[in-house]
Every structure is written in C-alpha cells, then in structure tokens.
Amino acid sequence: MNITPSKKNNFLPYAGRKAVLATMHSKHTAVAPALRAGVGLEIVTATGIDTDQLGTFSGEIPRNGTMLEVAISKTRLGMKASGLSLGLATEGTFGPHPALPFLAAGIELMTFVDDERKIVVSESFVAPHTNFDYLVVAPGEDLKGFLDRVGFPSHALIVRPNEGSPSQGLVKGILDASDLGRAIAVAASLSSDGKAQLETDMRAHLNPTRMQSLALLAEKLAKRLATACPECDAPGFGRTETREGLLCEACGAPTQMIATEVFSCASCSYREDRPRFDGLRKAPPGSCPECNP
Numbered sequence: 001m002n003i004t005p006s007k008k009n010n011f012l013p014y015a016g017r018k019a020v021l022a023t024m025h026s027k028h029t030a031v032a033p034a035l036r037a038g039v040g041l042e043i044v045t046a047t048g049i050d051t052d053q054l055g056t057f058s059g060e061i062p063r064n065g066t067m068l069e070v071a072i073s074k075t076r077l078g079m080k081a082s083g084l085s086l087g088l089a090t091e092g093t094f095g096p097h098p099a100l101p102f103l104a105a106g107i108e109l110m111t112f113v114d115d116e117r118k119i120v121v122s123e124s125f126v127a128p129h130t131n132f133d134y135l136v137v138a139p140g141e142d143l144k145g146f147l148d149r150v151g152f153p154s155h156a157l158i159v160r161p162n163e164g165s166p167s168q169g170l171v172k173g174i175l176d177a178s179d180l181g182r183a184i185a186v187a188a189s190l191s192s193d194g195k196a197q198l199e200t201d202m203r204a205h206l207n208p209t210r211m212q213s214l215a216l217l218a219e220k221l222a223k224r225l226a227t228a229c230p231e232c233d234a235p236g237f238g239r240t241e242t243r244e245g246l247l248c249e250a251c252g253a254p255t256q257m258i259a260t261e262v263f264s265c266a267s268c269s270y271r272e273d274r275p276r277f278d279g280l281r282k283a284p285p286g287s288c289p290e291c292n293p
C-alpha cells in the first residue's frame with residue numbers, strides 16, 4: 001500500500017520541533033517514540049493542566065462535545081499552559097464494537113494542532129485489543145474469571161455502588177486484591193440493592209493494553225504528518241472519509257461495503273478519490289442486499 005503522494009523522499013516538516021502532549025495520565029511514554037521516529041517531533045508534557053474538566057471515563061464529569069471537539073479542546077489546554085504552537089492530545093471511548101455488538105471495542109483518536117500552519121490533523125482507529133468490561137457483584141462472590149479476563153492486577157479497576165450517584169463510594173485505580181475487596185464491601189453497603197459494580201479503569205497509565213493502542217495510533221499519526229499534500233506541500237495529507245457503494249460482483253447492485261476512500265489536505269481544498277485500499281473492486285454476493293437480502 002502506498003499512501004505517500006509526496007515527491008519528496010524524506011518529508012520531515014517537524015524535525016526537532018517541540019509539541020506539547022496534554023495528558024494527566026503518562027501517555028507520553030506510549031506516544032513519544034513513534035512521533036520522534038516518524039516525523040522528528042519532540043514531545044513534552046504540560047504541567048498543571050486538568051484534562052478531567054473536559055470529561056472523565058468514570059462519568060463524574062460528562063464529556064461535552066464529540067470526541068474530536070474534546071480532543072482539540074484538550075490539545076489547546078496543553079498549548080496554552082506551555083506556550084507552544086504545536087500540541088497533541090488523545091481521546092478514547094469504550095463500549096460495544098460498532099460492527100460486532102457482542103464484543104467490546106475501544107475507539108482511540110489523536111489530534112495534532114499546528115497554530116503556525118493553522119492546521120488540525122487527526123487519526124483514529126478501532127483499537128486492536130481492549131480489556132473494557134464490567135460486572136455487578138455481591139460481596140464474597142467469586143471474581144476469578146472476570147479478573148483474569150480484564151488483566152487485573154496489571155490493569156486497574158474501578159468500583160462503585162451498583163445503584164446511587166455516580167461519584168458516591170467511587171474508588172478508582174485499584175491495583176491490589178485487598179483494596180478491591182474493601183472497595184466492593186463499602187460500595188455494596190452504599191447501594192440500595194447491596195451490590196457493587198466493577199469496571200475496568202481505562203485511564204492510560206493504569207491500562208497497559210490501552211498504552212499499546214496509543215503507541216500504534218501515534219505511529220499512524222506520525223505517518224500522516226510525514227505525508228505532504230501534493231498540491232500545497234502542507235503536512236498531514238491522508239484519508240478523511242470513506243464512501244460506501246462497492247458494486248456486487250453477481251448483480252451489480254451497490255452494497256454497504258466501502259467503494260471509495262477520500263484523501264484530503266489539512267490546509268488547502270485539494271482532495272483525491274481513491275479506490276479502496278485492499279484492492280477489492282467488486283463486493284461478494286454475500287454482502288449484497290439483492291443477492292443476500
């Protein structure tokens with residue numbers, strides 16, 4: 001697959017430049033190596049910023065806006081605190097898989113803001129793995145299956161009363177079995193049904209699976225930043241949209257499979273329609289609404 005339309009062999013528009021990563025959760029170690037290797041950016045962290053004001057996974061503060069809006073606001077918090085004109089942030093969301101609702105999935109988004117070139121570049125993906133899960137338990141119940149599945153204690157847990165306000169009796173970042181037992185007992189005693197809810201703590205520094213996803217996403221973003229627009233040479237040229245409608249190989253009807261990928265520039269209005277990346281030019285009849293209704 002070749003997604004590098006630049007005529008330049010070694011396009012490193014950010015070599016040696018500093019960008020601030022807005023994070024309270026040590027994402028720096030996951031994302032800095034890929035951005036340094038891929039596009040020459042040095043990642044620094046901002047001190048004294050509170051990204052939780054834009055929403056928390058555990059729900060005490062609801063997220064206000066789309067993932068992209070929140071990620072850009074977060075990026076700007078870091079840029080303001082550090083005085084740098086380049087910034088980055090990530091935002092994750094976890095729930096049922098968009099295509100396979102019985103599986104859990106994490107969608108991760110990473111934004112890059114460059115106030116000198118006045119561009120915003122973002123990359124997102126469905127994370128290859130996630131431990132996202134939850135369980136309602138009564139004190140004393142056997143938790144072994146759940147704890148193994150979610151990777152406890154290398155991955156942290158959150159405990160809260162099963163019924164009641166989202167912040168009362170909430171304990172986050174649990175990495176120890178005896179702390180877990182105590183938190184369950186307290187949360188259950190505060191819940192009207194006598195039960196506690198356990199859930200995976202998705203904050204990056206307490207979730208090595210998520211850290212791995214963020215490293216992969218940083219690699220993707222670095223590749224994109226190292227791709228110049230064929231028209232104006234701005235960094236960040238890449239896929240921004242897909243269009244469905246791949247035609248059925250048996251009857252020619254349009255299917256819901258992706259037919260076209262739209263690549264566009266973060267700076268100018270240049271766009272390119274390209275056929276789907278995997279070389280598939282017709283849809284199998286099994287995906288056709290006419291042949292396989």
Ligand SMILES: [Zn+2]
Nearest residue numbers: 248251288291
């Ligand atoms: Zn068909």
Ligand SMILES: [Zn+2]
Nearest residue numbers: 229232265268
């Ligand atoms: Zn351009």
